[in-house]
Structure formats: structure tokens, C-alpha cells
Amino acid sequence: MLELSLVLKNAGKSLKKTGKQMRKNYAAYLFLLPKLILFTLFIAIPVVWAFVLSFQEYRITEANLFAGLDNYKQVFESEAFRKALINTTIYTVVTVPFNVITALIAASFIHTLGRFAQNFFRAAFYLPTVTSMVIIAMVWRWMYNYEFGLFNHVVGWFGMEKINWLGQTDSALSAIIIMQMLIPFGVGIILYMASMSSISDSLYEAATIDGANAFQKWFKITVPMLTPSTIYLTLLSTIGSFQVFTQIILMTGGGPGYATETLVHLIYKTGFRDFEFGLAAAQSVVLFFIIFVISVLQYRVLNRKG
Amino acid sequence: MKRKWKLILMMMMAIATMIVLAACGDDSDGSTDEDGNWTGTITIWDGPRWAKEGDTSGEEGKGNQYFWLEEKIAEFEKSHPGVKIELVKVPWAEMPDKLGVNIAGQSWPDIAPVDISGSAVSIDHIEQGVIESLNDFFTEEELGDFYENALNAYTYDGKLYGIPNSLTVHTMLLNLDLFEEAGVEPPENGEWTWDEFVETAEKLTFDRDGDGEIDVYGFSTYILPGYYEAWPFFYINGGKPLSDDLSEFTFDSPEAIEAIQALADLKLVNEAAPVSMGGADVGGTFQAWANEEQRTVAMEPWATWAITSAQTANPTNFMVANYPTGSTGEPITIGGVGGWTMFKQDSDAKKKVVAEFMKSISDTDEQYLMSQSYGIFPARISAAEKEPFADNPEMARAQEMSSQVAMLPRHPEWKKIDEIIQRELQLVFNGEKTAEEAMATAKPEVEALLGE
Known part of the structure; x- marks a missing residue:
């Protein structure tokens, strides 16, 4: 009993302290209020609502019906979801390491250049990031065109047979992956360059005295010192890759067959074509947990290595 | 004192933000007087159709492809004081997706050019009450002017859920x-x-x-x-x-x-x-x-x-x-059959005005005009009898194929x-x-x- 009263007393004290601090910083809280309202309205409520909806059968003009775990059962039994999950995983496993590593290498080279050249390459590599994926996808669809696309022209120079890049099951996903790999990871390059600037010169000077060559300095100093950026970029890139959508809907529609079906494209179709919002919400929740678990694992593994 | 003013200023900012957000959700769209006459705003969605001859305005030089509906809206507004019709221009390719999103969010338009075969709205929507039945606004004689397959495309469970305006x-x-x-x-x-x-x-x-x-x-x-x-x-x-x-x-x-x-x-x-x-x-x-x-x-x-x-x-x-x-x-x-669909209405008085407008853009003359200008076949027998393709042998040949149609x-x-x-x-x-x-x-x- 005595313990309980002590706990309550402490809790009361803590609340009082928090209240006092809030009163003290009221100006900051008031400035944060509009953002908090927007966040609550457009992010927090929809996310919570999606969780609730995943246990319901969505009805448009009447109250939703409670569906228990039916939606989740459908998700895990669905062949389309299984194929979409496999495709999305392959896409992520190939593109994320490639993009992060190439960004690191590109940033390392650019960092050694003069100021003018640095600015030029920084802008050049960042340009695709500010270009709409719709435009990029349309250009790439042209490049993959069987009859007059750029790739089949190049293939022709080597006397090889033309490839139906987006029309064959065995090449369509690879074509989408190649496209993603060849679009420079602008954010990564910019972030790595910024982080490289903050590495102390004394580390490199000490390594030089110890007789380290340029590669050793890069591998033993630069790469480890960039670990926080690498963790951030890997997480960012993984989340983005699991949400791949625009290029799929514009270039293949998920086909041929289910060769390029991805999770977000499937969720979109389930929700806005089939109007099964309960099932789409359940698919979204599963995707959320997949991304969450992978992000935590990536963070722990990379952080430990760092 | 200075601190107090700062607090008041910030409170006002927060209140203003909330008012702006609240205004975003304002959905009042009309009122009905004692005689049951409705005034207010009707929203109609449509895709690009055809431009006036010689009109090459616009970024792509295609001209104003909404002028026909804009003119019909102006006519209707003139004859119905207090009624405003808002046209939302939606590219055809985006129509099903955009409508799907709006239906899910219960923010559908009053009228949209869709059928009930499942591209944008489906039988499930009819069963959930999203689409209004139009039987009350047509006499048997009026319905007799439509081709049977056109009416069938908009009929479910014995009720009519749209006005057919074209066959393809x-x-x-x-x-x-x-x-x-x-x-x-x-x-x-x-x-x-x-x-x-x-x-x-x-x-x-x-x-x-x-x-x-x-x-x-x-x-x-x-x-x-x-x-x-x-x-x-x-x-x-x-x-x-x-x-x-x-x-x-x-x-x-x-x-x-x-x-x-x-x-x-x-x-x-x-x-x-x-x-x-x-x-x-x-x-x-x-x-x-x-x-x-x-x-x-x-x-x-x-x-x-x-x-x-x-x-x-x-x-x-x-x-x-x-x-x-x-x-x-x-x-x-x-x-295929195209036409106009009316979405769920809260007021019978508004429903009546919406139906009146839908009929005004689907009558014999309008379907005849649309056939000539837009490359579709009229869904009304009376419009087809005016021979819209007398000077267009390719369309006339295609119209002959109507008898071969499987739905x-x-x-x-x-x-x-x-x-x-x-x-x-x-x-x-x-x-x-x-x-x-x-x-x-x-x-x-x-x-x-x-x-x-």
C-alpha cells in the first residue's frame, strides 16, 4: 500500500514537472501545434484507421462490418501477394546495396575534385531526384521498346537478337531493376559528400604517416566514418524500394502475368480497382511490419558493424 | 505584457489554422425553399470530348474539348436561377481511378460519365446505395426511345441506374x-x-x-x-x-x-x-x-x-x-455503352434538378450532335434515325456492326x-x-x- 502511494506520488510529481516544463516552453508548443494538427489529421489518424480497417469489411454508405482476421487470412493465402512479395524483395535486395555502394563510390571520387567540378557533378547526379518518376518511366519505356528502343539498337550492334525487355516474364523484372540501378542515387551522393566534409583531416594525416595508401585510407577511415550516413541511406532506400509503384503502373502494369507485380501496386489495385479497402489495409499493415522488421534488423546490423 | 501579446498572437494563429482546416470539410451544397425548389451547386465530371472546328488553343493545340458541356451548363444555369453547375475536367485515363478514390472517400460528384460494368463503378456500388436509380424520372414512352441493349447496360435488378448516351x-x-x-x-x-x-x-x-x-x-x-x-x-x-x-x-x-x-x-x-x-x-x-x-x-x-x-x-x-x-x-x-450516372443524393429536390440536367444533355439533339462530333453511335433510336453518319461512310460501316455485338x-x-x-x-x-x-x-x- 505504501509502495503504491509512493508510486502515485512520484507519478504525480513527474506529471507536475512535465506540466511545468510545458508551461515554460509554451511558445514552442504553440508553434508546433499547426504541424501537429496536420500530422494527426493526415498521418496519425489514417495509419490508425488503416489498422482498424484491416479487421473490417469496408462499406461505403453504411457502417463497416467486423471481419476478424479474414483479411489477413486472404493476404497470406493469396498467390498474387506471394508473387508481389517475392518480386519486391528481389527488387530491394538488388537495388538497395547497388545504389548505396555506387553512391558511396561516386561521392568519394567527386569529393576529390575541385569546387567547380564538385558542384557540377552534385547537380548532375541530383537532377534525376528532382525529375518526376513519371517522366523517367516514360523515357525508359521508349528505351526498352522492342522495335525502335535504344537498348535493342545497342544489342543489334553486337549482332545479338533483339530482346522483348518488358514483354517477357524472364526479362521484365530485370528491366525494371536495371532502370532503377542506372538512375543515380542523388540523395545518397549529396549526403555522403556532406558527411565526408566533416571527417577530420588529422585522421588522414596520421594514416599517411603510418604509410597507408589511398585505398586503405578510404576503406579504413572514410567508409567507417560514414556509417551513420550508410545506415540512414540504406533504411531510406529500403523503405523506398519496398514501395516501388510508379514505374510498375506506367511501364508494365504488373505484367506480363505477375512478373513485375509489386506490393504497393497490388495494394493500389485491391483498394482502388476492387474497392476492397479492408483487404488493402491488411496488405498495407503486413507491408508496414515487413519494412519495420527489416529496418530494425538493418539498423542493428549496420550499427554494430559501425 | 509583451509575453501576453505573444501568447494571444499565437493562439490566434492556431485558431486560424483550425478554421482553415474546418473550411476544407465544408460540404454544404444547396437549399430547398418552401415550394420545394432546390438551389445550389451540382458537380459534374467529364472527360475531353471534341473542340470547335478551327480551335487550336491549349498547350497541345487540341482546343477546348469541354466547350459542348460548358455551353449546356450555361444554358441550364440561365433557365434555372440559383442553380450552379461546377464542371470538373478529368482526363479519361484518370477517370476510373479518380472516381474510385472519391467513392471510397464518399466525396463523389453528382454526375459522372461512367457505366456500371465495373470500370469505375460496379454492381457492388449499386448494392451499397452509391448510385441513384433514375426510373422516377422517365416515362415508359421516353425509355422506349433507347436501344434495348443500351438500357440493359444500365439496368440492374430491374432498375435503371444511368442514362445511356452512346454505343461503341x-x-x-x-x-x-x-x-x-x-x-x-x-x-x-x-x-x-x-x-x-x-x-x-x-x-x-x-x-x-x-x-x-x-x-x-x-x-x-x-x-x-x-x-x-x-x-x-x-x-x-x-x-x-x-x-x-x-x-x-x-x-x-x-x-x-x-x-x-x-x-x-x-x-x-x-x-x-x-x-x-x-x-x-x-x-x-x-x-x-x-x-x-x-x-x-x-x-x-x-x-x-x-x-x-x-x-x-x-x-x-x-x-x-x-x-x-x-x-x-x-x-x-x-x-460498350456509355452514359451518365447519378451518385447518391441527400435531397429529393436536388435529385430532381440533377436528373433534369442529365436528361437535357442526353436528349435526341445532343446525342445526334455527339455522334457526329465525337465518334460514337447514339443510344436513342430517334437520334440514330436522323442519320448522323450520312456523310461518314467509315462510321456508318462501323454502325452496321452494332448488330454483331456480344456484351x-x-x-x-x-x-x-x-x-x-x-x-x-x-x-x-x-x-x-x-x-x-x-x-x-x-x-x-x-x-x-x-x-x-
Whole structure:
């Protein structure tokens, strides 16, 4: 009993302290209020609502019906979801390491250049990031065109047979992956360059005295010192890759067959074509947990290595 | 004191933010007076239709393709003081998705140009009360002026859920310049058998510049969920996707399998179609037939809008032909019906005004005008009797095909069924599966949906 009263007393004290601090910083809280309202309205409520909806059968003009775990059962039994999950995983496993590593290498080279050249390459590599994926996808669809696309022209120079890049099951996903790999990871390059600037010169000077060559300095100093950026970029890139959508809907529609079906494209179709919002919400929740678990694992593994 | 003012200023900012957000959700759209007359705002969505002759305004030089509806709105507003009609311009390609999102968010327009076959709204929406029935606004005599298949397309459970304003059919479009270049005679009256069609397609496949590579192909089309240009070919031997009572999957019948495989073999065996045939590139397929700089395909099946396009935007020397006949000996095509649908209304008085406007844009004169200008067939008998295609032999030929029309099955799960079938068809057309294997794969998945 005595313990309980002590706990309550402490809790009361803590609340009082928090209240006092809030009163003290009221100006900051008031400035944060509009953002908090927007966040609550457009992010927090929809996310919570999606969780609730995943246990319901969505009805448009009447109250939703409670569906228990039916939606989740459908998700895990669905062949389309299984194929979409496999495709999305392959896409992520190939593109994320490639993009992060190439960004690191590109940033390392650019960092050694003069100021003018640095600015030029920084802008050049960042340009695709500010270009709409719709435009990029349309250009790439042209490049993959069987009859007059750029790739089949190049293939022709080597006397090889033309490839139906987006029309064959065995090449369509690879074509989408190649496209993603060849679009420079602008954010990564910019972030790595910024982080490289903050590495102390004394580390490199000490390594030089110890007789380290340029590669050793890069591998033993630069790469480890960039670990926080690498963790951030890997997480960012993984989340983005699991949400791949625009290029799929514009270039293949998920086909041929289910060769390029991805999770977000499937969720979109389930929700806005089939109007099964309960099932789409359940698919979204599963995707959320997949991304969450992978992000935590990536963070722990990379952080430990760092 | 200074601190107090700061606090007041910030409180005001927060309140202003909340007011702005609250205003975003304001949905009041009208009022009804004591006599039951409604005044307020009606929202209508529409896609681009046709521009006035000579109008080349706009970024793409296509002119104002909404002027017809804008003029009808102005007329209606003038005769109905206090009623305002807001036109929301939506590209056709975005219409189903945008409408789907708005339906889900219960922020649908009052009127939209959609059918109830499942592209944007479905039978499930009718069952959930999203679509209003229009029976109260039509007399039997008025309904008698519509073609029966047009009314059927908007009828569910004995009630009318839209006003049909157009009929379309899929037709074969033949580029006569390429026929001439290859020295091939087009089919007489656009009528032919499957064997004649294959022979023609093979002859139209040729190497134009003598470099050893084929430059022109006889035929092409694409396979994509929601699109049916290729489907009449699958019906020519008597095959159809579902049984009449919608309880069985029947695209695995020998008649359907044979027809599907035969069309795929036109590319895979006869090599009279480009590798891209059966892909998902709708625009690219049309460009290959219609674009003056390409013209690499001599024959393609398209809906009637393409006839207007080949007469105006992409001037082409072409003719309209039937799909070839198969073992049934009867020509067949797939048709569609367009029209206006009214979404759920809270007030009977508003519903009456909305219906009045819908009728005003669907009367005989408007359907006649739309037929002439927009490349569709009128859904009203009285408009068709005015012979809108007297000076347009290609459209008149396409209209003859209306009697060959088979409608797609109207199953509540059709969109999912369609996707299962079309995804398997894609694999047949790229040679990864035979028609028999593909339809055997589709069968259990489709029948699981039919059984629900």
C-alpha cells in the first residue's frame, strides 16, 4: 500500500514537472501545434484507421462490418501477394546495396575534385531526384521498346537478337531493376559528400604517416566514418524500394502475368480497382511490419558493424 | 505584457489554422425553399470530348474539348436561377481511378460519365446505395426511345441506374495505303473468314527497304486488363469467358482455346505480327498503325473513337472491316455503352434538378450532335434515325456492326476475373504458355470467384 502511494506520488510529481516544463516552453508548443494538427489529421489518424480497417469489411454508405482476421487470412493465402512479395524483395535486395555502394563510390571520387567540378557533378547526379518518376518511366519505356528502343539498337550492334525487355516474364523484372540501378542515387551522393566534409583531416594525416595508401585510407577511415550516413541511406532506400509503384503502373502494369507485380501496386489495385479497402489495409499493415522488421534488423546490423 | 501579446498572437494563429482546416470539410451544397425548389451547386465530371472546328488553343493545340458541356451548363444555369453547375475536367485515363478514390472517400460528384460494368463503378456500388436509380424520372414512352441493349447496360435488378448516351463497337481498321504498297486487296465489304484474314496478314508483312528485316507487319493488338480489342477473336468459334448463368468458366472450351491459340500463332508461328503484339503498350500499338511517321502495322482492332482519330488527328487512308468469322460463320464483336450516372443524393429536390440536367444533355439533339462530333453511335433510336453518319461512310460501316455485338459478362467480380484471364493471355501471346495451359491455370482461380 505504501509502495503504491509512493508510486502515485512520484507519478504525480513527474506529471507536475512535465506540466511545468510545458508551461515554460509554451511558445514552442504553440508553434508546433499547426504541424501537429496536420500530422494527426493526415498521418496519425489514417495509419490508425488503416489498422482498424484491416479487421473490417469496408462499406461505403453504411457502417463497416467486423471481419476478424479474414483479411489477413486472404493476404497470406493469396498467390498474387506471394508473387508481389517475392518480386519486391528481389527488387530491394538488388537495388538497395547497388545504389548505396555506387553512391558511396561516386561521392568519394567527386569529393576529390575541385569546387567547380564538385558542384557540377552534385547537380548532375541530383537532377534525376528532382525529375518526376513519371517522366523517367516514360523515357525508359521508349528505351526498352522492342522495335525502335535504344537498348535493342545497342544489342543489334553486337549482332545479338533483339530482346522483348518488358514483354517477357524472364526479362521484365530485370528491366525494371536495371532502370532503377542506372538512375543515380542523388540523395545518397549529396549526403555522403556532406558527411565526408566533416571527417577530420588529422585522421588522414596520421594514416599517411603510418604509410597507408589511398585505398586503405578510404576503406579504413572514410567508409567507417560514414556509417551513420550508410545506415540512414540504406533504411531510406529500403523503405523506398519496398514501395516501388510508379514505374510498375506506367511501364508494365504488373505484367506480363505477375512478373513485375509489386506490393504497393497490388495494394493500389485491391483498394482502388476492387474497392476492397479492408483487404488493402491488411496488405498495407503486413507491408508496414515487413519494412519495420527489416529496418530494425538493418539498423542493428549496420550499427554494430559501425 | 509583451509575453501576453505573444501568447494571444499565437493562439490566434492556431485558431486560424483550425478554421482553415474546418473550411476544407465544408460540404454544404444547396437549399430547398418552401415550394420545394432546390438551389445550389451540382458537380459534374467529364472527360475531353471534341473542340470547335478551327480551335487550336491549349498547350497541345487540341482546343477546348469541354466547350459542348460548358455551353449546356450555361444554358441550364440561365433557365434555372440559383442553380450552379461546377464542371470538373478529368482526363479519361484518370477517370476510373479518380472516381474510385472519391467513392471510397464518399466525396463523389453528382454526375459522372461512367457505366456500371465495373470500370469505375460496379454492381457492388449499386448494392451499397452509391448510385441513384433514375426510373422516377422517365416515362415508359421516353425509355422506349433507347436501344434495348443500351438500357440493359444500365439496368440492374430491374432498375435503371444511368442514362445511356452512346454505343461503341470494336472494329478492324485497315490501312489502305499499306494494302496498296503490298499489292493486297482488302476484303470485299470488310467481310472475311479467319483463313482469309491470316493470308492477308501474311501478305501485308514485308521488308520495305530490302535490308533483310521486316518493316511492316500485317496485324497487331495488345492484351491488358480492362481492354477488349483482341477479345472478339476469341469468340469467333463460339467461345465465351463465362457460361450464360455466370456460374462456370468457359474460356477453356475447345472453341475458345482454338481461337486464342490461333491469334497468338499469328505472331508465334505465322510471324505476321510484331513481337510487341500482346504486350501492354496501348499508345504504342495505336501509334504503330496511325502515326504518319510509323505506319508499321497494317491492321489493328480498335473501338470507334479510333475512327474519328484516323479521320482528324491522325489522317489515315483506311477502311472499317468486320472481325473475321470462325467456325460459327457469324461475324462477332464486343460493344460498350456509355452514359451518365447519378451518385447518391441527400435531397429529393436536388435529385430532381440533377436528373433534369442529365436528361437535357442526353436528349435526341445532343446525342445526334455527339455522334457526329465525337465518334460514337447514339443510344436513342430517334437520334440514330436522323442519320448522323450520312456523310461518314467509315462510321456508318462501323454502325452496321452494332448488330454483331456480344456484351461482356456482368458479374460483380468481373474486374478480378478479367485480370486473371488477361494475365494468362499475356503469357500465351509471348509464347510462354499454350492457350490450353493458360486457361487451365485461370479456371480454378476464376471459379473460386464465381462461387463467392
